[in-house]
Amino acid sequence: MKLIFTSFLACLLSLASYSQLVINELDSDTPGQDFQEFIELKSDTPNFPLDGYVVVLFNGSTSGNDSSYFAVDLDGYQTDINGILVIGSTGVSPIPELLIPPLVIQNGADAVAIYLGDATDFPEFTPATTTNLIDALVYDTSDPDDTALMALLGVTEQINEDENGNATTESIQRNNDGTYTVTTPTPGETNDGSGVDLNGISFTTDQDEYEEGEVMTITFTTEFNVTNDLNLDFTLDNETFTTADFTGNTSFTISAGTNSEVVQIQLVADGINDGDEFLEIDLGFIPQGFNRIRDNVQILVIDQDFTQADYGTPLNPTYGMVASTQPSGYYSSLTGLGGEDLRLAMQDIISDPAVVRAQTYADVVDILKEADQNPENSNEVWLFYTEQARAKYLYQNTGGSNVGLWNREHTYPQSRGGFYTIEYDEVADGRDLFLVSSADSLRHGISEVHGLRAADGPENSSRNNSDYGEYDGPAGNLGSWKGDAARAVMYMAVRFNNLELVNGDPANTTVGQLGDLETLLDWHRNDPPDDFEMHRNNVIYTWQFNRNPFIDRPDLVEYIYGNMMGEIYNPGLGIGSETLSEINVYPNPSSGTFNVAGISEDTKLTVTDISGKVILKSERIENGTFTLNLPSGLYIATFENAANVETFKLVIE
Structure with missing residues (x-):
C-alpha cells in the first residue's frame, strides 16, 4: 500500500512540474498580410528551460481533419525573466525568441497545443491527442465550434478571437484564473501587467539601401538609459553577403547612463559582379532584462559591377549573335517526316524520359533569373508583356501585394493546362536533383520553363487564364513578346499529351485547349526568334536537357500548325538547314x-x-x-x- 501511494505521489509531482507551462496568448489573425501572428508561452517560474517540449498546431478544417499541420521543438530555449517565450516571425515586435516563417498560424477553427515530446512525433496529419499533452487552446475567428477537436484535446471551450469584431487587432489572452480575455495584443509582456519592465533594444540605418563602396551608419538604441555598460554584438552575414563584403567593428557598447551608440560599416567595392545582395543585421546574445524591439533586418546592397551581354533586349532585338547549343544531329530524326509522324518525332526528342529532366517549381525562380536575364544588366530580369527590366531581388516570394514585383507566368495558363504542385515543388534543390518526365507527365507542366516567363506581378494577374488574342498585352506594348508567347505555347502542346491549340477563344475554364491559333501563327511570323530567345533556349537546355524546336527551327511552326501541315519536312529545301550561317527564312510558303x-x-x-x-x-x-x-x-x-x-x-x- 505504501509503495502504491509513493508511486502515485511521484506521478503527481511529475505532472505538477510540467503543468507550470501554458499557452498565455495567441494572435492568429493580424492586419494586412498576417506577418504579426504569434504564440506566447508562460511558465510559473522565470528562465524555465523548455527542453523536451514541442508546440503543435492542429487544423480544424474539413480538409485538415483535426490533425497537425506544423510542429516546432522548444529544445534549447527557455522563458525569460517574466516566464515568457514568444513564437512568431520577424514581423512581431518585440522580436520573438523562437522564429518561425510568417503566414504559418491559421485563423481557425484550429488549435495550438504544448506536448512533452519532439516535432518528429507530430508529422503532418497526425491526429490531435491528449497523450503527453501539457496545455491546449482551441480557437476560432467567428467560426462554428469544432467539438471533435475539443474532444480530442480534452478541452470544453473554444475561444473566439473575433468576439469583439476586431480579430485582426486583438488577441486571445489567458487570465490568472485560467479563463480567457480577447483584447489588444501584448507580445512579450505578462497579460496582467506585472513583472519586470524589459528595456527594448532597437536600431536604425541612415539609408534604406546602399551601393557597394558606401558607408552604412547604424544607430543602436535602448528604450531608456542603461544602468550599466551594455555590451552587444551583431552580424551582417546573409547568404552570399559575407564578412568579405564589409569592414568595421561588429561589437559595441552603450555606456551606462545613455541609450544609444553609433556604428559605421564600410561596404566593400570588390569590382566583382556578385549580384545585388541583402545583408542582415542580427543582434547576438541579449542579456536578461532586455528584449529585441527590432532585429533580423535585411538591407539591400546594390552591386554596380553588373555585366552586359552583346545581344539585345526583345525591344531592341539582335539576330545571329547567339548560336544554338543544340547537339549535333539533335533534330536529324525529323527529316523526311510529315503530319502526325513529324509531331510525334518532335515529342520524342523534347519529352524523352531517358533524357529530359523536370525541376521543381521553386527551381524555376533560379532558372528564370538566368534564362530571362536582362542583356543590359545582369542583375535584372526582362519582363514578359510589359517589356521592361526589373531587379532580380524583387521576386514575389509571398502572398499579398505584387505591385513592383515579378513572378512566374505560365504562357499556357496553369488552370487551362491542368498543371499542379506537390510539396516537393516548394524546395529549390538545384540543377542536379530532378524528376524523370515524359509526354504524359502533364503535372510537370507547372515547372516546364520553356512555357514560363518572368512577368510583372499585376500584369500576370491581368492576363489571368485568357486566350492569346483575347489578351493582347498592356496598353502601349510594342508586341516584342508575342512571337515568344506563340512559340512557347506551341512547344507546350507538343511537349505534353492532352494539350492543344485551337482556333477561336475557348471558354477560359476549358482545360487542355488554348486559343487563338491563327493569332499565334501571325505573332510567330511577325516576331521571329531573336538572340534573347535563343539565349534562354540554351540556358533551359542546361537544366532540362531539352530545347524548344520552334526557336531553333522556326519553320517547323508551319509544318506543325501552319500552311505546310502534312507536308514532308526537308530542312535542305527550306529553313533550318544546319549550315555555318544559321540563316532562317520564314514563313514559307508566304504571300510574298x-x-x-x-x-x-x-x-x-x-x-x-x-x-x-x-x-x-x-x-x-x-x-x-x-x-x-x-x-x-x-x-x-x-x-x-x-x-x-x-x-x-x-x-x-
Missing part, C-alpha cells in the same frame, strides 16, 4: 513577305525564278523582313557571305 534571321555579317541576297532569271539582287540584306511582289510560284533565294552560300526554295502563294 518573308522574315529573315541569323545574319551575323555582310550578306548578299539574290532571288531568281526557276529558269534562273534574276528577280531581285541586294548587295546587303539584314535581319528583318523583305517583300517579293511576284506572282504565285516557286523562287530561289541565295544568301552569300564571305564564308558561306545558302540557297532556299521560296513558295509564294
